[in-house]
Each structure stands twice: as structure tokens, then as C-alpha cells.
Amino acid sequence: MIDKNSHTPLYAQLKDIIVKKIKSDLFKVKSQIPTEKELMGEYRVGRATVRKTMSMLENEGYIYKKRGIGTFVARKQPVVGFGPIISLTASLEARGIETENVIISKGIIVPDEKLIKDMKWKEKRSCYQLKRVRKIDEKPLAIEKSYFSEEFKIVDDRYDLTKSIAMVLLEDLRLTIKKVEQIIVPRLPTIEEQRELNIGNETLLLEIERWIYVEGFEEPYYYLKFVILGEAYNLAF
Amino acid sequence: MIDKNSHTPLYAQLKDIIVKKIKSDLFKVKSQIPTEKELMGEYRVGRATVRKTMSMLENEGYIYKKRGIGTFVARKQPVVGFGPIISLTASLEARGIETENVIISKGIIVPDEKLIKDMKWKEKRSCYQLKRVRKIDEKPLAIEKSYFSEEFKIVDDRYDLTKSIAMVLLEDLRLTIKKVEQIIVPRLPTIEEQRELNIGNETLLLEIERWIYVEGFEEPYYYLKFVILGEAYNLAF
DNA sequence: AAGTGGTCTAGACCACAAC
DNA sequence: TTGTGGTCTAGACCACTTT
Numbered sequence: 001m002i003d004k005n006s007h008t009p010l011y012a013q014l015k016d017i018i019v020k021k022i023k024s025d026l027f028k029v030k031s032q033i034p035t036e037k038e039l040m041g042e043y044r045v046g047r048a049t050v051r052k053t054m055s056m057l058e059n060e061g062y063i064y065k066k067r068g069i070g071t072f073v074a075r076k077q078p079v080v081g082f083g084p085i086i087s088l089t090a091s092l093e094a095r096g097i098e099t100e101n102v103i104i105s106k107g108i109i110v111p112d113e114k115l116i117k118d119m120k121w122k123e124k125r126s127c128y129q130l131k132r133v134r135k136i137d138e139k140p141l142a143i144e145k146s147y148f149s150e151e152f153k154i155v156d157d158r159y160d161l162t163k164s165i166a167m168v169l170l171e172d173l174r175l176t177i178k179k180v181e182q183i184i185v186p187r188l189p190t191i192e193e194q195r196e197l198n199i200g201n202e203t204l205l206l207e208i209e210r211w212i213y214v215e216g217f218e219e220p221y222y223y224l225k226f227v228i229l230g231e232a233y234n235l236a237f
Numbered sequence: 238m239i240d241k242n243s244h245t246p247l248y249a250q251l252k253d254i255i256v257k258k259i260k261s262d263l264f265k266v267k268s269q270i271p272t273e274k275e276l277m278g279e280y281r282v283g284r285a286t287v288r289k290t291m292s293m294l295e296n297e298g299y300i301y302k303k304r305g306i307g308t309f310v311a312r313k314q315p316v317v318g319f320g321p322i323i324s325l326t327a328s329l330e331a332r333g334i335e336t337e338n339v340i341i342s343k344g345i346i347v348p349d350e351k352l353i354k355d356m357k358w359k360e361k362r363s364c365y366q367l368k369r370v371r372k373i374d375e376k377p378l379a380i381e382k383s384y385f386s387e388e389f390k391i392v393d394d395r396y397d398l399t400k401s402i403a404m405v406l407l408e409d410l411r412l413t414i415k416k417v418e419q420i421i422v423p424r425l426p427t428i429e430e431q432r433e434l435n436i437g438n439e440t441l442l443l444e445i446e447r448w449i450y451v452e453g454f455e456e457p458y459y460y461l462k463f464v465i466l467g468e469a470y471n472l473a474f
Numbered sequence: 475a476a477g478t479g480g481t482c483t484a485g486a487c488c489a490c491a492a493c
Numbered sequence: 494t495t496g497t498g499g500t501c502t503a504g505a506c507c508a509c510t511t512t
Contacts, residue, residue, distance in 0.1 A: 009481060035497065046483040048285070051498090059296070068490035068497050180421040186414065204315060230315075246500060272478065283502040288479090305478050305510035 002043050010045050011052040017043075018053065022062055023076055032070045033063065099141070104131040108150055119147055119223040120211055126150045130165070133196065134228075140197045144226035149219075165222070176215040183209045186230060193227060204230035239280050247282050248289040254280075255290065259299055259310055269307045270300065301411065312413050325371065325379070325465075326401040336378070341368040345387055356384055356460040357448055363387045367402070370433065371465075377434045381463035386456075403449075406459060412451040420446045423467060430464060441467035 002013050021027045034042065039050045054071060057063045064074045109129045116124055127147050134142040146165055185207045194201055205227045211220040239250050258264045271279065276287045291308060294300045298316025302308050326336060346366045353361055364384050371379040383402055406412050422444045431438055442464045448457040 011481080037497085047485090049482060052481085054498095065498065066491085067499075068492080070497060177423060180419075182417075182419040182421075184417040184419075248500080274478085284504090286501060289500085291479090302479065303510085304480075304508075307478060 002045065004044075010043075010049050011056070014039070014043055014045065014049065014053040015056055018057060019062065022073055025076075027073050029073050029075055032072050035070060100135045102133045102135060104133055106130045111147075115147070118209070118225070120220050122219060142226050142228035143193065143196055144224065147223040149221065165224075175221065177212060178215050179213040181211040181213075181220075189227070197227075197229065199229070206230055239282065241281075247280075247286050248293070251276070251280055251282065251286065251290040252293055255294060256299065260313055262313075264310050266310050266312060269309050272307060311411050314413070316413075324401040324403040325463075326403075337372040339370045339372060341370055343367045348384075352384070355446070355462070357457050359456060379463050379465035380430065380433055381461065384460040386458065402459070402461075406449070406451070412458065414449060415452050416450040418448040418450075418457075426464070434464075434466065436466070443467050 001017060002010060004010065006013065018027070018033070021033075022029075027033050036047055036050045036054070039045070039053075040047055043050075054063065054065070058065065061074055063071055065071050107129060108126050110126050111119065111121075111124065113124075119127070128150050130146040130148075132144045132146075133140050134144060186204055187207055189197065189199060189201065189203060189205050191201075193199075193205065194203075197203075197205075206229075207227050208225070210222075210224040212222040212224075213219075214221040238254065239247060241247065243250065255264070255270070258270075259266075264270050273284055273287045273291070276282070276290075277284055280287075291300065291302070295302065298311055299313075300308055301311045326338075344366060345363050347363050348356065348358075348361065350361075356364070365387050367383040367385075369381045369383075370377050371381060406414075423441055424444055425438065426434065426436060426440060426442050428438075430436075430442065431440075434440075434442075443466075444464050445462070447459075447461040449459040449461075450456075451458045
């Protein structure tokens, strides 16, 4: 199994072996994998080697550990954050990660000058606002604010506001997307964000603004602004 | 400095110390920090502890190592998760999809007025262009054109141009990303694209333009324009 | 040849969870 | 009490870079 004379480090060889076993369902999701001691014996390697392997697998999101209990398979694919194009919800779901959306506030507001400009609207009119917090395993991951034209507001009892707004746009309202603009800036959290995300003042965030234009409307139909934990992509959930 | 009776692990204490020294400019960016042996002596800890500390600092993007030379300060702030956002390669690889990059053309060009505008440059100067086709299982998936300032061109024999340019930016050139802008427009292919991607004239493409700004430069450092098969992604924003 | 980081082992003690 | 993962040490050999 492991070639000690190979130029490939033992931990890398061991990692490949474990990944293959996970992908082939020999090690099933949520089930326990052999203990460190067992792996040391089975593959004739030292504990540091086993732990290096496990550390890498944990960082990539394949496994998670329970102190005093053992090591378990998290999923068959490594974790990434959100893809370059698709939505956060979609890309997390595609990897078997369940996210929870908690609605903080919703309703019609009268935007101030700054918000009008941020939304790239040409004139002032009221709009519908939705604020949500995205959570994974009870841990807050992102804060999201969405804005729509009031005339296109999503009626609360007709649509599930805890689902992807994007899917509502495309599938339920049957709109055709004409253009998407997006700006991403890394920055430090505000006091409010520190509280809402339960983080310190030095944890880096990604601030993402997104404008979605649909057929038939000159101005952006949907403006989204959200902050997400910078290290979200390698969190081992 | 380090309290061996504390409940905080030694590697965590050491990490805090190093981070503070980096942030306070005691360890300056790009300068070498003490060797592992020196840190072992100065803080009276074992090598595994030093290496655990350094490994965490490296993962967070604070430091980088040069084999046989030493360890250096990369930046004063940790790196955030831009990889999956700006690198198609990274996000596909994370799903276990292996892609192949074929270089179509490369070299220095003199941009015309339109390209200058597209790149968001303020004045005319020559630039380095790289055109690649991304393939999965021999099937063309995307056509990609990258543009850099000529002065920052990636020297062919130093970097692997079939890899993710974004990762070269972040990891090899050790640049800090300040902002990413992106525009996505769904559209039908041109005749040329139909030929290059081997598709019909009704296959939907996504045209993606991306500007990456890095610390120290006002204008975009990197301009990318690519088209990708629409079916490659679910348009679920 | 000397110095650096990369890999690896053997062994120790600890905190935590379950029986 | 037993077994798990968490931390830590001392020491060894290696590959790589510079002198």
C-alpha cells in the first residue's frame, strides 16, 4: 500500500489512500474511520505522519474529529466556498453542506441617497428590503441584505424567503437575466458585524455587492450586499 | 514570553507573538524571520511546536517559506478566500473535476482604444496577453483571454501558464488583492466561438469579464475576459 | 561544507468522553 | 478505567540553496 522508498511523502500517500476510500464509499459519510493508532499499525507509519495526513484531510473538509471519541467522514468532496458564478446556497448544497437562512428583518423602506446610489437606481422610490443571516451548524457565516423594486416585491406568503432569492427570480417569476455585476472587497468587520457574526475585530470579511439586471428593465432588478467570513472556504464543518 | 503552564497551547502562544511582531512591523514584510532553530532556542520549545506555529501562519497567508533558505513575511493581514472566487480551476478542482489548459497564444501586444477601455486603463501602453482554452475530457469548456501590464508579465519559463493565473498572482507573486469586479452576461456565441468551442449557434454562453486590483496599484492589475458554456453552471444567483 | 526547511520516528503526558 | 485525539519533546535523516 505505502511505499517507503517512494519520493512521495508518506503522509501524501496515506492521504490519497484515505481519500480514495472515502470517494469509493469504503469509508462512508458520517461513519468513523480507523483511529490514529490503528492507522499507525496498518500502514506502519508514525503518529506524526498519521496526524499530518488527518490535518490535511480536515483542512480540506473531508473529515472532522471528535475529541475523546474518534475521527469521522464529513463528505466525499472537499469543501470550497462559493463558486465564481453560482450562488452561495447552490454551491454549498452541491457539496452536501446544509445551510440555514434566518430572516432578520423584511419590509418596505424608503432608501436614502446613498442606498439609491448603491442600488444604481436613477430616481428615488421605495423598495423592498430583506435581511438574512446564513448559518452552518448554528455558526453564522454571512449577513445578507437584498433590495428589490417595491413593485416586484416578493409576497411573503407566496415565496419561501429562506430559500435562494435567485431561484425565485429565475423560476417563479420567470425573469431572464441580462447581466450580473459584482464587486468583492476584503475588509475588517464593523462593530455590528462582529456581534452578528460572533467574530473578533481582526477577522477578515469579504464584502460582496451584486447587481442583477433582467430583461425588460433598465435599472438593476435586484441588489444584494453581503459579508461572508473570509475563511469560509476552508472551514471544516 | 511563553507560559508553559498556561492552558493555551504553546504553538498558539507563539503564533500570537509572531503575528503581533508582523503587525507591529518588528518583522517587516518580505524580510526573513528567525529560523526554526532560533525560535526553538529563543522560546524554549521543540521543533514540532515551532513548525505547527509556522504551518498555521503559512496557511493564513502571513508567511512563506523558501526551502533551504528561510521563512519570510508575506503580508500583515491574513489572506482571505479569494481562490475559489477568482479561480475557475480551483472551484472545478474542488469538485473533483480535472481541467486541462491549452495555450492558444501569448505575447506582448499593443492594445487598441477599445481594449484600453475594457481593461479600465487610463493611458495607452503595451500589455501582455495570454489566450487559453479550458478543456474537460478533451471537450472545450471555455475560452479565456488574460491581460497584464507588460511590466508585470509572467515570464514564461518561471511560471506554469497552464495553471490558474489567479493562484500565480496570490501565491507566487505574493500580491494582496484589494478588489475584484466582475460582470457576467449570458449571450449567444460568435462564429469564431462556435468553431473554437465546437458548439452550435444556439448554445448559450456566459461571457465573464473580471478586473483584479492589487495593493500598490491604482489600475487593474489583471483583466480577464472569458466565455464559458452556459450549461457548465447553473445560473442560480 | 554549512545552514535551511521537509519528513519521520518513538515516546511522553494531557484533556476529554464513554463505560 | 480505557481509549480517543491534543500537545510536546528529542533526535534523526533528507533535499535544497548558498558559501
